[in-house]
Amino acid sequence: MPASAGGGGGAARAQALMSIGEVLGLLRSDFPDITISKLRFLETEGLVEPQRTSSGYRKYSREDVARLRFILGAQRDQYLPLRVIREQLSEGAHLTQVRPTLVAVGDDHRPEAVPEQVDERLRRQELCHRAGITEALLADLERHGLVTARAGEWFDGDALAVAEVAGQLAEYGVEPRHLRAYRVAADREAGLYAQLVAPLMRQQDPTARARAAEAMRELTILSQRLHVALLRSGLNDALGG
Numbered sequence: 001m002p003a004s005a006g007g008g009g010g011a012a013r014a015q016a017l018m019s020i021g022e023v024l025g026l027l028r029s030d031f032p033d034i035t036i037s038k039l040r041f042l043e044t045e046g047l048v049e050p051q052r053t054s055s056g057y058r059k060y061s062r063e064d065v066a067r068l069r070f071i072l073g074a075q076r077d078q079y080l081p082l083r084v085i086r087e088q089l090s091e092g093a094h095l096t097q098v099r100p101t102l103v104a105v106g107d108d109h110r111p112e113a114v115p116e117q118v119d120e121r122l123r124r125q126e127l128c129h130r131a132g133i134t135e136a137l138l139a140d141l142e143r144h145g146l147v148t149a150r151a152g153e154w155f156d157g158d159a160l161a162v163a164e165v166a167g168q169l170a171e172y173g174v175e176p177r178h179l180r181a182y183r184v185a186a187d188r189e190a191g192l193y194a195q196l197v198a199p200l201m202r203q204q205d206p207t208a209r210a211r212a213a214e215a216m217r218e219l220t221i222l223s224q225r226l227h228v229a230l231l232r233s234g235l236n237d238a239l240g241g
Contacts, residue, residue, distance in 0.1 A: 016061060
């Protein structure tokens with residue numbers, strides 16, 4: 001009798017295992033951008049460890065899917081780097097909750113927010129309207145290299161983000177000429193990080209490209225954290241805080 005019960009339990013566990021395609025189907029309703037390459041990348045990073053059949057095919061358990069939901073949710077909703085997600089997973093957070101543990105703003109683990117890149121194609125008037133700025137301010141931003149029109153005289157989502165922030169800073173008396181240093185620093189950072197990621201981007205392996213995309217995302221997060229810390233330190237020094 002016990003042997004029969006044990007065999008039934010083993011069969012149930014085997015039946016519950018899912019292929020990578022089935023896992024994609026389950027996750028895509030909440031994470032439309034999920035790909036096989038992303039799942040393989042997370043496995044390479046040791047964040048999820050699906051079983052393998054004798055033929056080498058991946059088989060995922062319900063716990064594996066729960067881990068994946070936790071990881072993808074932490075990246076999308078909190079912009080957490082993989083290092084922090086790995087720490088939370090090691091504490092068993094995914095076993096008791098669907099969403100990742102919230103990390104307080106200002107915690108060393110994460111910045112306040114890193115906006116996702118948005119695919120936009122805006123004309124001048126639409127950009128000004130969306131950003132709440134005048135065409136004169138937009139022209140000044142262009143003159144100082146902070147915003148650049150693409151071929152065809154349209155602006156992308158990053159230009160919109162820059163224009164929005166510049167408009168809000170203008171209310172404090174900050175002019176585009178004051179922001180030129182940000183452009184110079186950003187170009188230098190981009191050049192540095194591009195050198196780090198380029199070897200992965202040149203590979204044809206989809207997993208390598210997924211690693212490159214993840215590296216760029218984490219470098220952006222780290223850069224923002226560094227900038228905020230340095231700015232806060234500088235303000236404290238300047239104001240005697």
